[in-house]
Amino acid sequence: MGLASTVVATVVARKALTTTWKVATGKKPPVNAAHPDVSVGEAVAWATASGVAVGLARMLASRKAAEYYRKSTGHLPANLEDVEV
Template identity: 75%
Template structure:
């Protein structure tokens, strides 16, 4: 079981890192398309308007969070098909 746990850890990590990178690129492209300018590189900077900083933080946070969740679900589904069971950290779910 320990080797399966390590496989899941690496598999899940790769899925979430990949999803995060794709989501950030998509959000940057969407921001450029909708506003005509680059997204704020540092939303905490006082010269960035509060509305722009908050909009970027919410939009990018939601996009990255959803992408990571979807990637982890897909990876867990593949893991279950490959091994016959879910990873240990996903086994106990109250539905």
Template identity: 65%
Template sequence: MAKDSSKVWSVFSLAAALGGAAVARKALDAGWKAGTGKQPPENPADPDVQIWEAVAWAATTGAAVALVRMLAQRKAANYYLKSTGELPPPLRKDTPLNA
């Protein structure tokens, strides 16, 4: 059962993280356009993108996507806990890191 629940958690956690990242990206795009009046840079590494814009976009998206991903995974862990009565296998205190 532990192997199955670990796989279920992996899929559940991944789906939550990807969904959260997609929502964050849409919100960031809209916020960038509202704040700057321009579309966000498609590729910050492009030399035609001003360096301040590339750095601001990379820092903003990196931090926001990481934060939303973490929050989505925490929400998924809480749902898993309520559904099964225990934490997902990787979050259990007695689970070795390489299990």
């Protein structure tokens, strides 16, 4: 369940970010930020925005999946049981 939720969250985040990029800049986001025809500023902006958006989406999806698991079973998944807060 955790894997599926993070995959879905990643796809949704990328689509939302792509749409936001198009609206904000008026052009498509760079397909390959390492390509020499992409400006350094644009490459850095895209890498930063996409990294933050996808990372946050995956973290939030994982947290929701763990919360649902705990409500369903009464305890956290094994990989989260030993983590101290």
